[in-house]
Amino acid sequence: MKRLLRIARTELLEHRRQPWMIFILAANYALWGAVFGAMFLLLDHFAGRPEDLVVLKQRLSEVGVQYDTALQLATSTFGSLTFTNLPLFVAIMSGTSVLHDRECGTMPFLMLAPVTRLQLLAGKLLGAMIIPLVFHVVFVGVTSLGLGRLASLAPYADKFGASPAWWVAFLLGAPASAAFVGALGAVVSALSRDVRTSMQYTSFLIGILSLGFGAVLVDGLTRGLALQVAFASLCLVAAALTLAVGARLISRDVTA
Amino acid sequence: MANARGQPVVVVENAARAFGAREVLSGITLTVSAGELVGIVGPNGGGKSTLLLLMAGLLRPSSGRVTVLGIDAYALSLTAAGSVGLVTARPGLYPLLTGWENLHHFGGLFGLSPAEVEAKAEPLARTLELTPSSLATRAGQLSTGMQQKLSLIRALLLSPKLLLLDEPTANLDPLAARALTAEVRRRVNDGLACALVTHDLPGAEAVCDRVLLLDRSVKRELTFSDHRAPLSGPTLKAWQELLR
Numbered sequence: 001m002k003r004l005l006r007i008a009r010t011e012l013l014e015h016r017r018q019p020w021m022i023f024i025l026a027a028n029y030a031l032w033g034a035v036f037g038a039m040f041l042l043l044d045h046f047a048g049r050p051e052d053l054v055v056l057k058q059r060l061s062e063v064g065v066q067y068d069t070a071l072q073l074a075t076s077t078f079g080s081l082t083f084t085n086l087p088l089f090v091a092i093m094s095g096t097s098v099l100h101d102r103e104c105g106t107m108p109f110l111m112l113a114p115v116t117r118l119q120l121l122a123g124k125l126l127g128a129m130i131i132p133l134v135f136h137v138v139f140v141g142v143t144s145l146g147l148g149r150l151a152s153l154a155p156y157a158d159k160f161g162a163s164p165a166w167w168v169a170f171l172l173g174a175p176a177s178a179a180f181v182g183a184l185g186a187v188v189s190a191l192s193r194d195v196r197t198s199m200q201y202t203s204f205l206i207g208i209l210s211l212g213f214g215a216v217l218v219d220g221l222t223r224g225l226a227l228q229v230a231f232a233s234l235c236l237v238a239a240a241l242t243l244a245v246g247a248r249l250i251s252r253d254v255t256a
Numbered sequence: 257m258a259n260a261r262g263q264p265v266v267v268v269e270n271a272a273r274a275f276g277a278r279e280v281l282s283g284i285t286l287t288v289s290a291g292e293l294v295g296i297v298g299p300n301g302g303g304k305s306t307l308l309l310l311m312a313g314l315l316r317p318s319s320g321r322v323t324v325l326g327i328d329a330y331a332l333s334l335t336a337a338g339s340v341g342l343v344t345a346r347p348g349l350y351p352l353l354t355g356w357e358n359l360h361h362f363g364g365l366f367g368l369s370p371a372e373v374e375a376k377a378e379p380l381a382r383t384l385e386l387t388p389s390s391l392a393t394r395a396g397q398l399s400t401g402m403q404q405k406l407s408l409i410r411a412l413l414l415s416p417k418l419l420l421l422d423e424p425t426a427n428l429d430p431l432a433a434r435a436l437t438a439e440v441r442r443r444v445n446d447g448l449a450c451a452l453v454t455h456d457l458p459g460a461e462a463v464c465d466r467v468l469l470l471d472r473s474v475k476r477e478l479t480f481s482d483h484r485a486p487l488s489g490p491t492l493k494a495w496q497e498l499l500r
Contacts, residue, residue: 002364003364003365006365007365013353013357014352018352104348104350105346105349106348106349106350107348108312108342108344108348109342109410110365112312112313112332113337113366114337114365114366115365
C-alpha cells in the first residue's frame with residue numbers, strides 16, 4: 001500500500017507542476033458554471049415577474065420552444081456536462097501516466113523496484129484522480145447547491161442536491177465512473193508505444209464512456225437511490241477488473 | 257553487506273534475445289563475480305544494452321538463462337529487490353521533480369525513509385561533486401551530466417550487489433567522469449560486481465578487470481592482470497579493427 005501511495009504522490013506532484021491541465025480543468029468548470037449560471041439566474045429573474053414570464057413563454061412558443069421542456073433540458077445538460085468533467089479529465093491525465101514513465105526513461109527503475117504492475121497502475125490512477133476530484137467536489141458542489149436555491153429551479157431540485165440520489169451520484173457515482181474510465185486510460189497508456197496512440201484510444205474511450213456516464217448519472221436521478229448505488233458499484237467493480245486485467249497484459253520487458 | 261570476492265553474482269548461460277525476427281544476442285555466456293568489473297565494448301547495435309537489460313532482469317531472454325545471486329533475474333525485483341543497481345544511457349528521472357524528490361521517490365519504493373535516503377545520498381553527492389543546490393533543482397533543469405550523477409546516486413542508494421552501468425560517463429566532463437569511475441572502482445574493490453557498457457575502449461582498459469567485445473555474441477575477451485596497464489601494440493590494433 002505504501003508503494004502504491006508513493007506512486008500516487010509522485011504522479012500528483014507532477015500534475016501539480018503542469019499547471020496548464022489544472023487551468024483547463026478550472027476553465028472548463030468556470031465556463032459551464034458561467035453559461036448555465038447566467039441562464040438560470042435570468043430565468044429566475046423572469047420567474048419573479050409573472051407578467052414578464054408569460055411574455056417570455058409566448059416568445060419562446062412562437063419560435064417552437066416550450067419553456068418547461070427547455071428548462072428541463074437545460075438542467076439535464078448542466079448536470080450531465082458538470083458530471084462528465086470528472087471522468088473526462090481523469091482519463092486525460094491517466095491516459096499518459098505510464099507512458100510518461102516510458103518517455104522519461106523511469107520505467108526500468110520502476111520495474112527494478114518491488115512494485116507490482118497492479119500497484120503501478122492503481123497508483124497512477126489514484127494520482128490522476130485527486131486534482132479532478134477536488135475540482136469536482138468544489139465546483140459541482142458549489143454551483144449545483146447554489147443554483148438549487150433558485151425558486152425557478154424548484155421543480156428540478158433533485159438535480160441540484162435535493163435528493164439522496166443526487167448525493168450518491170455526486171460523491172460516489174461520478175468518482176466511480178471516473179475510476180473506471182481512468183483505469184482504462186492507465187492501461188491504455190501502459191500498452192501504448194507513443195503519445196499519439198495513447199491519445200487516440202483514450203479519446204475514443206472518453207468520448208463514448210464519459211458522455212454516457214454523465215447522462216446516466218443525471219437522468220438516472222429521477223429513478224432513485226438504488227439505481228445510483230448500483231451504477232457506482234458496477235463502475236468500481238469494472239475499474240478493479242480493468243486494473244487487474246491490465247496488470248496481466250503489461251509486459252515487464254522494458255522495451256516490449 | 258559486501259559480497260564474498262570471487263563469488264558469482266550474475267550468471268548468463270547461453271542466453272539469446274530476439275526482437276521479432278531480429279536476433280540481437282545469441283549464445284552469450286558470462287559470469288560477473290563479486291569484486292570484479294567487467295567492461296562490455298562493441299559496435300552500435302551489437303547488443304550491449306540488451307545484455308545489460310537481461311542482467312537487470314528487465315528483459316526475458318528468448319532462450320538460455322540469466323540468474324542474479326542464484327535467482328532468475330526476471331523475478332528479481334519482487335524476490336531480491338535492491339540487489340541490482342542500474343544506470344542507463346538516459347538518466348531516467350522525473351523532469352518536474354527535484355533531485356531530492358526523485359531520490360525520495362525511488363528510495364521510498366524500496367522502503368527507505370526520506371532520512372535514510374538523505375543519509376546515504378549526501379556522501380555520494382559530495383564524492384560526485386553534486387552540490388546541494390543541484391539536488392534542490394528540478395531534474396529537467398540540470399545538465400545531462402548532473403542527471404547522470406543523480407542516476408548513479410540512485411543506483412547506489414541500496415548498496416546493490418550488482419551494478420550495471422550503460423555509458424555512465426558519456427555526458428560527463430573528464431573530472432566528473434574520473435570521480436565517477438573512481439567511486440565505482442572503489443566499490444568494486446569492496447566486493448561489488450559491476451558490468452560497464454561503454455564505447456570508450458581506453459577508458460574500459462583503465463578501469464576494468466576484463467573487457468568483452470560484443471557484437472551479437474562475445475567475439476573476444478581480454479583479461480587484465482593489472483587493469484592499470486593499457487593496451488598497446490598489436491593487441492590494441494586488433495581491438496580497433498574489431499570496433500571499426
